[in-house]
Amino acid sequence: MICPNCERNLLRKERTGNICSHCKRRYALDPKTNSLRLNDLRVRRIATGLTDNGRIRITPGQLWYALSRKRLREAEFAPGCAGGALVGGVLVSFWAIFGKLPFMLYVAGALLATALGIVIARQMGAGQGIAPMTRGSFRSEALAEWLQVYGSLPAGVVDDGGQPWPRRPADAPAPHAVLVCPDPSIAAFLAADGLPDRHGIALVQGPEHVTALLPALPPRGPVLVLHDADARGELLLRQLRDTHPGRPIVDAGVSLRTVRSLPKAVPYREPERKPSAEEMHRLTALGEFTEEELKWLAQGWRFPLVGVPPVRLLAVLDRLAEQIGRGVDAERRHAAEVGFMTWPAAAGNGPDPAGGR
Template sequence: MICPNCERNLLRKERTGNICSHCKRPYALDPKTNSLRLSDLRVRRITTELTDNGRIRVTPGQLWYALSRKRIREAEFAPGCAGGALFGGVLFGFWGIFGGIPFMLYLAAALLATALGIVTARLRGAGRGIPPMTRAAFRTEALGEWLRVYGSLPPGVVDDIGRPWSRPADAPPPHAVVVCPDPSIAAFLAADGLPERHGIALVKDPGHVTALLPALPPRGPVLVLHDADAPGELLLRRLRESLPGRPVVDAGVSLRTVHGVPKAVAYRDPDRKPTAEEMRRLTALGEFTPEQLKWLAQGWRFPLVGLPPARLLAVLDRRAEQIGRSLDTERRHAADVGFMTWPWAAGDGPEPAGGR
């Protein structure tokens, strides 16, 4: 690996204890000792990409997905064990046949059966899509080491611990509400100023929406940010049922937009499979294909943290602007005469720095 401090190429014996033998300085992550094969340089490179070269800020959850995406796609399930068992089975088999040793034949048969079982399980999907490091483990292991060595999170990464949904008591009445159960995305939106910029209230769950309804304009919508999974799809429907007459907008990630899309790398959490009751409700909706229902039942999901941060922020900014124009007569009139778009109208090139 390359030392992140002196940029020397280090052999394994030259970096004992995560200390470079050349510059004598410590580093946080060694690809040989963590399940995501992370190095400090890779974390810095991915962070730079996620933050759009420092233009925006991101959170640990978004960084976890970006660093895990490649390993999730690889979908490894004990390939070394299968290969080793197969090699050992063939070797002991020849030894038993030509050496006339019955015990070796039994051992070879056991190893070959083990290799066959691993390959069969792999073909049936066992282990597929399961991240080698969970979000919780990423925080305590990878980021824990990073904090120990550098004293702070990677540049551009803001913490998502606490209450990112908190709203100042003296905040003006909101134009709209965004429901976002994921603390990483809530902290991301708050850190990049979306609620203040557009007069939006950011809340965690449907229970907090009710308290804000009296302050909302009659046509003020409720936007729902959710994972593409069983709980996320049910959250959207539950809000629509509980808020009749109020616009409830699916702001993503919807299952129909990511299911089967190669670039949308989904993952599975064996501990978070939907319950039988949840699957019954999803089936009763009649909105999903049998293939999609099977996908959900197996615990697959595509998370909000998997969306490119800059793109997600740009989409929400545009949607919030549309909401504001539709609710404000003066702003709607200004948009009609072109005041809000001149001189950077669609097709005239990128918006200037700081114009977001």
């Protein structure tokens, strides 16, 4: 690997303990000692691309996905084990036959059966799409090492821990719309790049936070839903539409059908997020998904918001927010002309003068 400090090419023996034997300086990540095969220069290069050379800021979740894409494509069940078991089984078979050790045939049979089992498991999809380093592990392992060496996150990366959803002051102007975003990485990304403030949008975590803001919204002020392309994301959108009939609920998330048709989109699986039988029953009952899509969702496949290129995601949301702002302003101008409401002051004072629309 290349030393990120002196840029010398280092053999494994020349970088013991993550210290360059030439410049004697420490670095954070060694591709031989982490499951994503990361090194400091690659992390910096990917972060620079994601931030558009520092024009925007990103979060650890977005950086994790970008660094994991290649390994997610390569992920397989028991890598290297099938070949090893097969070769071992063949060698032990020859040993048993020519050495006249019939009991070793049992060992050979077990090794060959193991190789066959691994091949069958791979054909059935075992291990595919499972990240060798989870988002949580990326934070606790790779980024922890980075912070220890450099004292801060990579350039352009802002923390997505804690409570990334901005708190709205009591005297804040009434928002034009509500943006629901359960993913803390994306919430922190949008807040860091100023989208909520720029467009007068309230950024919230989940459906339970929407109800409290509805009295402050214009009568047709929409609720935008940012969600992953997975079973829970699809159910979140339907839940909000069922809970708030008559209120525009805009799907601003990743489209399942669209993303599955994109050759460069790399989905992945998290075993702990595999949908329950009850969740799959609800999705099936909607009648909106094909049998293939339901099977894909039931296996726990998902395409996350953190997988959308940050520049593209921000641009799309900016355009959507501008359209919403123009629509709300048009409604306000019309309301002022006919004279039966004053926004935003009237939004929180008493019943809706438009008849509770």
